Amino acid sequence: MGIVKGLTCPKCGREADSRTIFQCASCGVALEAIVDIESLSKAQLLEIRSRNDPTIWRWFEFFPVEKRSAIVSLGEGFTPLLRCPGLCEKIDIAELYLKNDTVLPTGSLKDRSNAVALSKARELGFKTASVVSTGNAAASVAAYAAVAGLNGVVMVPEGTSPSKVAQASAYGATVLVLRGDFDRVAAVYRQAVREFDWYDCLSTNPYRNEGKKSYAYELFDQMCERVPDWIIHPTAGGTGVCAIWKGYNELLRLGWISRLPRVVAAQSEAAAPFIAALQNGSTDIEPVIARDTVAESLQVGNPKTLGFRTLKAIRNSHGTAVALSDDEILTAQSVVARCAGVFAEPAGAISVAAARRLRQEGAIRRDELVVCNITGHGLKQPQAIEIPGEELRPIPAELGAIRERLESNNEKC
Numbered sequence: 551m552g553i554v555k556g557l558t559c560p561k562c563g564r565e566a567d568s569r570t571i572f573q574c575a576s577c578g579v580a581l582e583a584i585v586d587i588e589s590l591s592k593a594q595l596l597e598i599r600s601r602n603d604p605t606i607w608r609w610f611e612f613f614p615v616e617k618r619s620a621i622v623s624l625g626e627g628f629t630p631l632l633r634c635p636g637l638c639e640k641i642d643i644a645e646l647y648l649k650n651d652t653v654l655p656t657g658s659l660k661d662r663s664n665a666v667a668l669s670k671a672r673e674l675g676f677k678t679a680s681v682v683s684t685g686n687a688a689a690s691v692a693a694y695a696a697v698a699g700l701n702g703v704v705m706v707p708e709g710t711s712p713s714k715v716a717q718a719s720a721y722g723a724t725v726l727v728l729r730g731d732f733d734r735v736a737a738v739y740r741q742a743v744r745e746f747d748w749y750d751c752l753s754t755n756p757y758r759n760e761g762k763k764s765y766a767y768e769l770f771d772q773m774c775e776r777v778p779d780w781i782i783h784p785t786a787g788g789t790g791v792c793a794i795w796k797g798y799n800e801l802l803r804l805g806w807i808s809r810l811p812r813v814v815a816a817q818s819e820a821a822a823p824f825i826a827a828l829q830n831g832s833t834d835i836e837p838v839i840a841r842d843t844v845a846e847s848l849q850v851g852n853p854k855t856l857g858f859r860t861l862k863a864i865r866n867s868h869g870t871a872v873a874l875s876d877d878e879i880l881t882a883q884s885v886v887a888r889c890a891g892v893f894a895e896p897a898g899a900i901s902v903a904a905a906r907r908l909r910q911e912g913a914i915r916r917d918e919l920v921v922c923n924i925t926g927h928g929l930k931q932p933q934a935i936e937i938p939g940e941e942l943r944p945i946p947a948e949l950g951a952i953r954e955r956l957e958s959n960n961e962k963c
């Protein structure tokens with residue numbers, strides 16, 4: 551079982567005396583769950599590595615869930631790792647891999663976190679799980695809460711993709727669409743969590759944040775223990791960056807790997823607080839006003855709670871953060887679909903835009919091993935695809951008309 555040693559503040563180091571308070575009373579940052587992997591015996595570790603479980607729960611002892619009976623699983627994990635020659639050629643990186651998280655149970659990376667978060671909610675005896683979200687976390691919490699037998703309450707800002715709202719609602723959660731941008735809605739959400747005593751599944755939740763360590767464990771397996779030179783992650787709150795870094799550090803401590811990857815945060819230039827903080831040399835982020843972007847899932851200007859840890863992970867890994875324009879993001883979305891057959895929402899494909907930029911700038915070499923996490927399905931935000939008007943206009947059911955249309959559409963990878 552994943553024994554939780556405690557919840558500790560990553561900033562001041564103070565340990566919390568409760569397992570259900572998620573933020574440091576003095577620093578305000580999200581606490582970190584410390585899972586005791588050091589006391590696992592050699593025999594236990596060998597057994598874990600030879601387990602034949604095709605979900606993240608193969609690594610049960612690495613997560614902060616103490617009873618197997620509490621596990622809520624929809625079969626999440628071990629998503630395909632794809633290498634597509636056409637894409638490698640296009641981006642000019644010989645070994646570029648896509649980690650395709652669009653195929654997770656609710657279509658986004660959030661399932662890695664919420665499988666762990668909702669399992670812990672059951673273990674702790676909560677009745678209602680909640681989240682505020684740009685859409686994907688809402689759908690994911692709603693699904694896992696439903697299967698866990700908990701009430702789900704999810705809040706999203708107005709303007710969130712209707713397909714994400716519909717998905718969350720289909721799982722039976724109470725969906726609240728609130729006026730204002732994400733950061734405004736998040737402020738009200740925090741008041742509601744205190745008022746109604748919900749189990750908070752936001753990135754403040756230290757248990758939830760451990761779920762994305764599974765990226766490191768899976769890549770370790772899927773790459774036959776090779777460590778990528780670079781892992782590029784679409785970034786909003788910073789959960790993924792922190793967890794990937796933590797997961798790889800655990801593997802290093804166990805002696806299973808001998809070096810660490812560089813971690814890159816890919817952000818939209820409309821909401822890029824991590825880039826600003828790295829440029830200013832600050833250890834904490836300064837909130838920005840997030841502007842509209844096609845990468846709607848990343849439209850977060852104030853990722854304060856994990857900001858400190860995320861910046862530390864990027865710096866310690868000798869990684870970086872990249873701000874991408876909407877044009878670059880949409881191009882990446884199209885390239886990922888046409889060259890690799892993966893239909894991602896714009897935010898989900900931003901990692902490939904970052905790889906392209908870093909390669910063009912010479913930061914990434916052609917012969918380096920690069921993994922881009924593709925984090926959300928394209929059907930989550932179908933309105934981002936511009937279908938040429940001509941394609942939607944019906945044509946006569948005749949071979950001549952078909953030939954004419956075929957000749958006008960020759961675009962390939």
Ligand SMILES: Cc1ncc(COP(=O)(O)O)c(C=O)c1O
Nearest residue numbers: 785786787788789790847925926
């Ligand atoms: C599709 C997608 N990718 C990436 C993220 C970034 O999440 P984080 O920075 O918390 O790992 C989100 C979430 O907000 C998302 O919905």
